Amino acid sequence: MLQPKSEITIEQRSVSLVPAGNAGSTTIGARELTFQDAPIARLRDVTLRYGLRRPALQGVDLRIEAGSFQFLVGPSGAGKTSLLRLLSLSHRPNQGRVDLFGVDAAHASASERRTIRQRIGVVYQGFRLLDHISAFDNVALPLRILGVEEVATRTRVAEIMAWLGLADLIEKFPEDISTGERQLVAVARAVITRPQLILADEPTSSVDDARADRLMSLFEHLNRSGVTVVLATHSRRLMAGRNYPLVEIAKGRLLAVQPPARLIPPLAMSGSATRLALAG
Amino acid sequence: MADNYIDLPLHNLPGSRIFGFLVGALIYAAVTLLSIAAISDTIVRYFESQPALLTVALPPALPTPEALAQTDKIVDLLRDVEGVVFVSALEPQRTRRLIDPLVGGSDIGLAVPRLLDIGFSAGNKLELAAIKDQLLELTPGLALGDTVMPGGEILPLASSSRMLSLIGGGASLVLTFIATGLAIGIAMARHADSVGLLRQMGATDGYIARQFEHYALVQGLKGAAFGFALGAATMATGLLIFGATTTQTITTFGLQPLDWVFLALIPALVGLLIVPVARLVAHWQLRSLEA
Numbered sequence: 030m031l032q033p034k035s036e037i038t039i040e041q042r043s044v045s046l047v048p049a050g051n052a053g054s055t056t057i058g059a060r061e062l063t064f065q066d067a068p069i070a071r072l073r074d075v076t077l078r079y080g081l082r083r084p085a086l087q088g089v090d091l092r093i094e095a096g097s098f099q100f101l102v103g104p105s106g107a108g109k110t111s112l113l114r115l116l117s118l119s120h121r122p123n124q125g126r127v128d129l130f131g132v133d134a135a136h137a138s139a140s141e142r143r144t145i146r147q148r149i150g151v152v153y154q155g156f157r158l159l160d161h162i163s164a165f166d167n168v169a170l171p172l173r174i175l176g177v178e179e180v181a182t183r184t185r186v187a188e189i190m191a192w193l194g195l196a197d198l199i200e201k202f203p204e205d206i207s208t209g210e211r212q213l214v215a216v217a218r219a220v221i222t223r224p225q226l227i228l229a230d231e232p233t234s235s236v237d238d239a240r241a242d243r244l245m246s247l248f249e250h251l252n253r254s255g256v257t258v259v260l261a262t263h264s265r266r267l268m269a270g271r272n273y274p275l276v277e278i279a280k281g282r283l284l285a286v287q288p289p290a291r292l293i294p295p296l297a298m299s300g301s302a303t304r305l306a307l308a309g
Numbered sequence: 310m311a312d313n314y315i316d317l318p319l320h321n322l323p324g325s326r327i328f329g330f331l332v333g334a335l336i337y338a339a340v341t342l343l344s345i346a347a348i349s350d351t352i353v354r355y356f357e358s359q360p361a362l363l364t365v366a367l368p369p370a371l372p373t374p375e376a377l378a379q380t381d382k383i384v385d386l387l388r389d390v391e392g393v394v395f396v397s398a399l400e401p402q403r404t405r406r407l408i409d410p411l412v413g414g415s416d417i418g419l420a421v422p423r424l425l426d427i428g429f430s431a432g433n434k435l436e437l438a439a440i441k442d443q444l445l446e447l448t449p450g451l452a453l454g455d456t457v458m459p460g461g462e463i464l465p466l467a468s469s470s471r472m473l474s475l476i477g478g479g480a481s482l483v484l485t486f487i488a489t490g491l492a493i494g495i496a497m498a499r500h501a502d503s504v505g506l507l508r509q510m511g512a513t514d515g516y517i518a519r520q521f522e523h524y525a526l527v528q529g530l531k532g533a534a535f536g537f538a539l540g541a542a543t544m545a546t547g548l549l550i551f552g553a554t555t556t557q558t559i560t561t562f563g564l565q566p567l568d569w570v571f572l573a574l575i576p577a578l579v580g581l582l583i584v585p586v587a588r589l590v591a592h593w594q595l596r597s598l599e600a
């Protein structure tokens with residue numbers, strides 16, 4: 030069974046998302062994540078089909094360790110977005126089994142699915158911003174859903190938006206800002222609750238290199254503090270020089286996972302839970 | 310959950326105000342129809358409280374002591390009949406004035422009929438045949454006139470108007486809640502992507518439903534207040550115009566202070582019931598969507 034979200038949010042609410050040393054930032058404490066021994070996600074022989082069309086995913090086996098950073102690569106239409114949809118509980122597999130946070134997603138109760146979703150931050154390819162509320166309110170949305178107090182919400186949202194260079198856009202509505210800025214807002218919204226798993230579908234596709242690097246540093250920073258990141262991208266520049274595992278997918282089939290995530294052994298044991306952290 | 314925080318300000322969206330106008334129109338209809346029902350009810354109650362009239366004609370006789378005693382005896386007998394409110398004998402001079410035009414105004418010492426006016430409560434059915442038989446035993450040749458109901462043709466008209474406008478007003482209120490349910494259903498369908506997004510972020514159904522409840526409450530209350538104000542203005546103006554253009558003392562049958570209080574409760578009732586209706590529909594619709 031999942032631990033209630035409230036047990037982990039107490040610590041989260043006191044921690045800033047913004048890396049130290051940047052404008053408006055506060056100190057980031059080492060974030061300890063306590064997971065069950067199970068990987069954060071486990072897919073076994075998964076097939077996903079939309080209607081009667083050919084399977085978007087077929088026979089996919091994948092294990093995503095807690096605290097890892099993975100690039101999801103493959104040509105357009107390969108099934109990257111479909112895989113992220115399964116991992117974000119947007120869709121149920123037609124066949125096979127998807128375990129998230131140790132829970133069989135297909136048989137999870139509504140409450141369990143809700144708790145899992147609260148632990149996941151998603152950057153959608155189409156951003157999915159609510160057009161009739163401001164950029165600020167879009168970013169604040171997940172915090173308000175979690176019931177974070179309004180004062181804390183405002184502080185945290187202002188902080189992340191300032192760090193991403195969106196301070197001037199707080200009052201603006203999505204339709205009044207550029208595509209790149211909308212993408213940044215979508216990223217800010219995905220990470221604002223400091224989720225345990227971030228699923229990002231082409232999160233840098235609409236921003237310039239400088240901003241792409243800044244976003245990557247944000248994801249990497251979150252990853253170093255224990256957040257698992259799965260990032261679908263076409264950008265070789267983004268992957269270059271980063272030694273993260275590549276999950277390669279083509280025509281709905283998983284081709285390879287390489288190189289393997291380099292996880293250091295557990296630092297300490299606490300009951301059945303294990304602390305995980307990335308090396309380097 | 311951050312209570313009262315609205316992430317989907319649905320009332321700001323184009324087309325969303327149609328629901329408010331629809332509620333306004335329905336509440337306007339309810340207020341005017343229920344006002345008409347209240348006025349009709351006042352009219353019905355007024356005339357039902359008035360006695361119906363029946364005239365009894367005793368055979369013509371000169372005002373001798375015997376004839377007067379006979380008249381008194383019949384008056385006493387009629388006063389004992391259940392439902393009779395009053396019995397009054399017309400003065401012979403008045404009867405004469407009534408028949409003078411018929412006999413050419415010549416006072417030739419004719420005996421005149423002795424007329425009795427009997428008033429009985431309109432809601433009470435008198436056993437006229439039994440009464441007549443009883444009276445005929447005492448006074449052969451006695452005749453009963455037609456019963457004159459109070460209000461004449463107005464009473465059945467007011468009675469029908471009361472029933473129809475009550476049904477119409479009630480139907481308008483019921484339609485308001487049906488419209489609310491439909492509007493919430495349509496709003497949820499239109500915002501299915503937003504609903505899906507909120508769910509994706511881990512929002513509870515209660516949190517999502519609250520967005521739609523708020524929308525229904527804001528638009529519903531605005532519409533209800535607008536409909537009430539317009540309906541009340543229509544009725545007040547109508548009563549004033551009717552009062553000014555007719556000799557009838559319309560204020561007797563106009564809306565009473567208590568009627569206005571009840572009418573003013575309509576928007577409050579809408580506000581009170583629109584939220585549970587919206588909640589019910591939102592939860593029902595959310596259940597039908599895959600979680």
